[in-house]
Amino acid sequence: xxxxxxxxxxxxxxxxxxxxxxxxxxxxxxxxxxxxxxxxxxxxxxxxxxxxxxxxxxxxxxxxxxxxxxxxxxxxxxxxxxxxxxxxxxxxxxxxxxxxxxxxxxxxxxxxxxxxxxxxxxxxxxxxxxxxxxxxxxxxxxxxxxxxxxxxxxxxxxxxxxxxxxxxxxxxxxxxxxxxxxxxxxxxxxxxxxxxxxxxxxxxxxxxxxxxxxxxxxxxxxxxxxxxxxxxxxxxxxxxxxxxxxxxxxxxxxxxxxxxxxxxxxxxxxxxxxxxxxxxxxxxxxxxxxxxxxxxxxxxxxxxxxxxxxxxxxxxxxxxxxxxxxxxxxxxxxxxxxxxxxxxxxxxxxxxxxxxxxxxxxxxxxxxxxxxxxxxxxxxxxxxxxxxxxxxxxxxxxxxxxxxxxxxxxxxxxxxxxxxxxxxxxxxxxxxxxxxxxxxxxxxxxxxxxxxxxxxxxxxxxxxxxxxxxxxxxxxxxxxxxxxxxxxxxxxxxxxxxxxxxxxxx
Ligand code: AHR
Numbered sequence: 001x002x003x004x005x006x007x008x009x010x011x012x013x014x015x016x017x018x019x020x021x022x023x024x025x026x027x028x029x030x031x032x033x034x035x036x037x038x039x040x041x042x043x044x045x046x047x048x049x050x051x052x053x054x055x056x057x058x059x060x061x062x063x064x065x066x067x068x069x070x071x072x073x074x075x076x077x078x079x080x081x082x083x084x085x086x087x088x089x090x091x092x093x094x095x096x097x098x099x100x101x102x103x104x105x106x107x108x109x110x111x112x113x114x115x116x117x118x119x120x121x122x123x124x125x126x127x128x129x130x131x132x133x134x135x136x137x138x139x140x141x142x143x144x145x146x147x148x149x150x151x152x153x154x155x156x157x158x159x160x161x162x163x164x165x166x167x168x169x170x171x172x173x174x175x176x177x178x179x180x181x182x183x184x185x186x187x188x189x190x191x192x193x194x195x196x197x198x199x200x201x202x203x204x205x206x207x208x209x210x211x212x213x214x215x216x217x218x219x220x221x222x223x224x225x226x227x228x229x230x231x232x233x234x235x236x237x238x239x240x241x242x243x244x245x246x247x248x249x250x251x252x253x254x255x256x257x258x259x260x261x262x263x264x265x266x267x268x269x270x271x272x273x274x275x276x277x278x279x280x281x282x283x284x285x286x287x288x289x290x291x292x293x294x295x296x297x298x299x300x301x302x303x304x305x306x307x308x309x310x311x312x313x314x315x316x317x318x319x320x321x322x323x324x325x326x327x328x329x330x331x332x333x334x335x336x337x338x339x340x341x342x343x344x345x346x347x348x349x350x351x352x353x354x355x356x357x358x359x360x361x362x363x364x365x366x367x368x369x370x371x372x373x374x375x376x377x378x379x380x381x382x383x384x385x386x387x388x389x390x391x392x393x394x395x396x397x398x399x400x401x402x403x404x405x406x407x408x409x410x411x412x413x414x415x416x417x418x419x420x421x422x423x424x425x426x427x428x429x430x431x432x433x434x435x436x437x438x439x440x441x442x443x444x445x446x447x448x449x450x451x452x453x454x455x456x457x458x459x460x461x462x463x464x465x466x467x468x469x470x471x472x473x474x475x476x477x478x479x480x481x482x483x484x485x486x487x488x489x490x491x492x493x494x495x496x497x498x499x500x501x502x503x504x505x506x
Pocket of ligand 1 (some may be wrong): 072
């Protein structure tokens with residue numbers, strides 16, 4: 001089948017915010033314990049952090065990491081995780097029915113982020129707790145010494161403020177499963193008062209208020225409208241979450257799901273606009289899509305632990321999805337959507353980063369390896385920085401449950417003017433036919449191919465495991481060409497690719 005793309009140097013959507021390639025780490029399962037932290041592991045540094053994992057995170061150039069939850073945060077006492085380790089209490093985590101040793105807290109996480117080259121994005125408990133604990137936490141983390149909380153932080157080993165800019169005002173407060181779940185009015189009022197108070201401490205903080213847990217919630221999108229009515233002038237971003245699943249083993253339907261993601265972003269972008277205009281505000285609230293990923297492979301395995309059938313285990317194997325090749329295509333399509341919606345999505349966090357629905361897996365006392373989805377995330381994060389282009393795309397398509405005329409070609413393009421590159425990320429959603437792609441390049445001058453990476457597999461279920469960590473990896477593409485401003489490439493059935501062009505300096 002044939003598909004065409006027109007890229008024009010002057011047709012730009014927006015600068016892609018680097019924070020769109022962020023990630024999430026929760027005190028859940030083995031994300032922290034035996035994930036990033038494992039004293040005694042052969043690669044552990046002096047503070048017990050696994051450097052083999054840090055290296056993989058650095059390779060991904062993760063700009064920002066959200067922490068410590070997730071559902072976990074809604075019954076978390078941040079104070080439990082500071083001070084001498086031997087005095088820290090073991091608590092029961094009500095979100096995941098596990099035991100939390102508190103061996104890792106905000107100091108250890110800060111140190112880990114420093115080593116991983118990422119900024120911290122901290123979540124505040126607005127489930128079981130409220131305004132006072134929120135302000136104490138923010139002051140503990142950011143206040144100068146000479147104040148009560150700043151001095152306590154110094155006593156605990158860190159005199160300099162951590163300088164955390166991004167703060168999430170709770171997590172999924174619309175969800176009945178959340179400890180301290182609230183109505184939109186209850187939450188909106190509380191979030192606004194907390195935001196006001198935090199701003200009184202530091203007006204430059206970036207505050208993220210909770211939107212919907214997913215677009216199937218009964219309260220969506222009225223939740224966002226009401227919450228923004230309360231908080232519009234005091235917050236910067238509204239948080240959205242979405243997880244993707246192929247429960248019915250229908251690849252065509254599965255790979256169409258980013259149309260639903262796009263509609264979700266569109267609806268909340270419009271809701272923001274309605275509230276902005278109603279408030280006669282010049283301020284633009286944007287979207288923090290701070291949980292997204294494929295999540296379903298591990299559901300059956302998790303039921304016993306979530307039901308408490310195994311007591312309160314410490315760091316059990318929870319939410320350990322083993323990703324397959326099909327998920328590479330899905331994650332490629334999701335990231336393309338975030339690039340295309342860079343006008344309104346300014347932060348996004350893959351959920352999560354290590355072991356728990358994650359691109360990086362570890363074995364306790366053993367190896368760390370890249371899951372299949374590591375690769376599309378890697379390519380987008382490392383090479384997808386610049387400005388998103390508004391492409392004109394012509395591609396045959398198919399009707400799916402979530403949308404009509406879903407194009408077989410899912411594509412985004414990123415122009416890095418300073419670096420002199422133009423990069424295409426493309427997925428062929430057709431399982432039986434290759435796509436002969438022609439992309440005409442307008443206004444870019446001479447272009448040459450500097451990199452072409454292709455991911456294909458004869459088996460949609462192929463996965464990287466401890467035994468075979470390199471079953472699914474990218475390969476160099478050889479056949480793409482550029483002649484007289486026309487890029488041609490053949491995209492094999494069910495494939496992901498990145499084509500990177502070097503541009504002659506203008
Ligand atoms: O990422 C796993 C869980 O998904 C998070 O704890 C929660 O916020 C969401 O429901």
